[in-house]
Amino acid sequence: MRNSYIKDDQMGYWIILMIVFLLSCMNYYKPVTQNTSNPKSTSQVINSEAPRKYFILHQGTFNYAFQNIKVNDTAMTMSGNLSSVDNTHLKYINDKDSKFRYKKLSSDPREINVLNEVHIYTKNNTALDTSKLFTLPLDQITKIQVIEHDKSRSTTSYVLGGVGITLGAIAIAAVIVALTKSSCPFVGVYDGQQYIVQGELFGGAVNSKLERFDYMPLKASPVNGEIQLRIMNELKEKQYTNFADLIVIEHDSNTQACVGMDGNIYQVSNLVSPISAMLNNKMNVLDNIKQADSVSCHFDDTLSASSTNEITLTFLRRGEIKKAKLILNLKNSYWFDYLYGEFTRNFGDQYDKFQKKLIRQSTAQMIRWTNEQNIPLRISLITPKGLKEIAKLPTIGPLMNRQVVIPVELNAGPDEKIQITLSSGFMFWELDYAAIDFTDDKPVTASRIKPYYAVDQDGKDVLNQLTDDDGKYLSQPETGNYAILKYKLSRQPSPRKLYTVTFATRGYYEPIRQYTGKPNTAFLKKFREPGTMSDFSKSRYQFIINTQSIIALQVK
16 A cells, blocks of 8 residues: 555656646747738737837838837827837847747746737838837838747647647646646637637536636637637536626727626726735745746745745835726646645545535535635735735636736725735645736726527537526536537727627536545545645645655666
8 A cells, every 4th residue: 555655646746747847848939910901900909019018110121129109090100219129029039940939937038028029010121210209100010910928839738629739748738637637617719720728617616516607808809700619628527507608898999808706897007016026925926927928926935834825915006096906817736736636536435425425515614615725815905904805716727827807995095005915825826927007997888798609519509508697507527528609799899999808607517536445534634624735735745856856866
């Protein structure tokens, strides 16, 4: 029995080693060509990117940084200041072989800054005077490319089930998913050629008592006047989706519109980075969370006496503003997915009996247990009277980062700084980006669109199961089940407006496990105590690190 235990731990070590390899070595970016078919479309692209991106103008063989950009929608021109391109923004320009690879943990800022670039190409090939304000007619632009993280090539966001994956990583990714992934329905958006996975639904809702709403932001543009989605079961679980709506928000082109975890619509237009970010009040993690670049803070302080990790974010306050919005890009870690699997493995052949017993508990009891184990991300405001809890984020899965918006009621008074804490169990979450916004929410036009078409993998019409929040479910009990959903969206946004699309749904899933052997009762009883899952995470991690050292010495 002891030998088997060691083998399981060594297997766990190699799984984590493979994950680390995938997350650190195979990262790609891609130039995405935007719609510049007419000056109006070109203006919308520029306005949507100008507040947050670094613009580079290409005039044949000449390149310039294009800053302080303003678009004149009457004259259909853009103007701004030109200068030489900063050395930290030369990666794409110098990538002659078009490998489009970057190192997310590199100390070279060019490796990450490439993800913050917009490239404008013109018909001309002449040098420009950088001492004067430059005005460019929009009809002189031949192409605009926005540099984005390439999820379909990068193994940090590999795509399963025929959607596309880097061939060199397919075997190793399949092993990791089969052994560690215990998540929820995947959602893909059709781009005219393939379905691009954009995330997973209602993470952590592992039985009907935990069924919950979910609001997933989508990068979705109409193809032939409609938006087409695919809901997929790629794992060993049964999945149940109650309804599937799109929330389409029309808003000003210089703002972002977001549906919060509470279902309300928020607007952001001027994201303010924290002036400091400290892990457990001793580790500076500001560089990890200043940009949405997949360089994350992992809540992984191994030197702390506690297994609970806390990030303290400090922001400068704008006057006596009473309301703000916290913006986070984050996800759960694959480590937590692996860890939870190791926890359930200890139920052995009694796992199914445990699930039936669990479902007899109340929803409040199950939520209380997850809270006591520090599984949700607890967000709190530091006040003169202590911590004031703002929200608890439920798990959202490890597949890819999701942007969430959390409203914050600020303390009364002239305090110059705002301090917010994010608290979680050891390595349960990965925080990629954090900012605050003080934009007032203006009226927006929001439409809730229901699918007009829904067909499963066998060609069966399942529209009736997905139309309303009525207890009728799209049931996907087997790996490989999927459903194609279509939504009509033929109208273009009004002038100087953009659409933002959110997938609104509700549901749950049931993991399928076929463990053998007797349950480890002594081990499982420990999890009746608060914080045990976090303690288990830290000790398990340290065990694997020690095992790694022993294996390395034996190899030598």
